[in-house]
Amino acid sequence: MRFEFATAARIVFGEGAAATLPDLTREYGRRAFVVTGRSPERAAALIAALGAESFAVAGEPTVELVREGAQRARETGCDVVVALGGGSVLDAGKAIAAIAANGGEPLEFLEVVGKGRALERPPLPFLAAPTTAGTGSEVTRNAVLASTEHGVKASLRSPWMLPRVALVDPELTYGLPPEITAYTGLDALTQLIEPYVSARANPLVDTLCLDGIARVARALGRAYRDGSDREARREMALASLFGGLALANAGLGVVHGFAAPLGGGWPAPHGALCAALLPHGVAANLAALRARAPQSPALERYATVARLLTGREDARAEDGVDWLRALCAELKIPALRAWGLAQSDLAGVVAKAARASSMKANPLPLTDEELRATLAAAW
Numbered sequence: 567m568r569f570e571f572a573t574a575a576r577i578v579f580g581e582g583a584a585a586t587l588p589d590l591t592r593e594y595g596r597r598a599f600v601v602t603g604r605s606p607e608r609a610a611a612l613i614a615a616l617g618a619e620s621f622a623v624a625g626e627p628t629v630e631l632v633r634e635g636a637q638r639a640r641e642t643g644c645d646v647v648v649a650l651g652g653g654s655v656l657d658a659g660k661a662i663a664a665i666a667a668n669g670g671e672p673l674e675f676l677e678v679v680g681k682g683r684a685l686e687r688p689p690l691p692f693l694a695a696p697t698t699a700g701t702g703s704e705v706t707r708n709a710v711l712a713s714t715e716h717g718v719k720a721s722l723r724s725p726w727m728l729p730r731v732a733l734v735d736p737e738l739t740y741g742l743p744p745e746i747t748a749y750t751g752l753d754a755l756t757q758l759i760e761p762y763v764s765a766r767a768n769p770l771v772d773t774l775c776l777d778g779i780a781r782v783a784r785a786l787g788r789a790y791r792d793g794s795d796r797e798a799r800r801e802m803a804l805a806s807l808f809g810g811l812a813l814a815n816a817g818l819g820v821v822h823g824f825a826a827p828l829g830g831g832w833p834a835p836h837g838a839l840c841a842a843l844l845p846h847g848v849a850a851n852l853a854a855l856r857a858r859a860p861q862s863p864a865l866e867r868y869a870t871v872a873r874l875l876t877g878r879e880d881a882r883a884e885d886g887v888d889w890l891r892a893l894c895a896e897l898k899i900p901a902l903r904a905w906g907l908a909q910s911d912l913a914g915v916v917a918k919a920a921r922a923s924s925m926k927a928n929p930l931p932l933t934d935e936e937l938r939a940t941l942a943a944a945w
Contacts, residue, residue, distance in 0.1 A: 569768035571815050572725060573705045574694075574732040579807065581800070584735040587648065587695055588615040594691035594730055595646025599639045599666075601659035603651040603697070612650060619644055623651065626719075626829065626836070627658035628712045629672045636665035636672075639690070646691045650738075652750070653701025653836065656694045660729070661709035661722050663689035672711065677923055678720040678826075679713050685724045693731040697738040699789075699802035700750025700837050702757055702810015704732035710826075710836075718830035718918055728814075736796070736803040744790050748897035749837030751786040751802055756840045757809030758782065759848065759871055761816035763864045764927040771816040778808035779874045790897055817927025820919075821847040824941060827918035834905035841899040843944045845890040850940040852883050854932055864929035902945045912941050 578586065591598050598618035602609040606620050613620050619642045621635050639647065639662055647666070649659025665672050667689045673680040694704035703709075708723035742750070761767065762775035785801035792798070824847070825839045848868065855862050865883060872886030873879060907915075916937045919925060925932075932940070 599644035635662040639666040656703035657709040663692040699806040700753040705810040752841035753837035760819040761812035778805040819928040823925030
């Protein structure tokens, strides 16, 4: 057995922790560049406390947006980057910190569709404070960016991109509407299930995944129905953190393999895509494992997931699929076609998904026909 585990230099968790963010930032630099969501006023107190430059991210981060943000950070002489927002904001901030320190075009460093060039210098110090419970981007070493010219999302990745501080304050998620709670929560669940069954699973990640899956099972429905449920929000914030730790160290699978080309080609939130795909991705893997790898330990791992989700000791792996389908129905998750995906688009998405970096850790390679059937089921 051989594995490694890397994460943010410092993790700060707890209600009210966001109040310490200005002091934490000052430990790493004198002039801050604060990356926010589409409403910078939500970070007004932080920006004022630091006398910081601010940069708003209105949607999913793109190569062009990161180029602009890095140029702004350099021109204003910023020496530390703070991101306060959802996964898109955190990924944008992470990439801006990297490009501001290294120069060059973001596409030069991007995987799959870019040159995949390694960073030559460490990024500017980067601090991440998520306002959603889903992506876990505060503890990952990559930033997912959309390349509009290629119609796909791909990662800018480096061990140097791990944040200096990951500050997770559940209070920052209290204002999330039910729809976003559902999308981000199912993204968190996906990022706990896929690393647990992945080809690169390891005992340290296993512990995080099993704990996190149990937390989502008991808390996501509650947080969706009552956004003021403090305990449910805390459980989901912690589960999301565990999912980020897990995916960064054990990889993902078929659901995220599809999410990359879909997110690059259609205006859908990443979490919504993962939510629509999750039951079908699990079902496809189970069918493929039973047909071609019946001795694979991933089958028993899926059964363990089912027991955690359902709360039943006698649950079979397929019972987990049924539970996921029922949860997606309860949380009103739209099918992929709701985001403008046409049946004529499916073949192109399958071809791109097969090359996605996330697909490499799937418990076994899926055939093109299996991928096509999975996407069609989610359509």
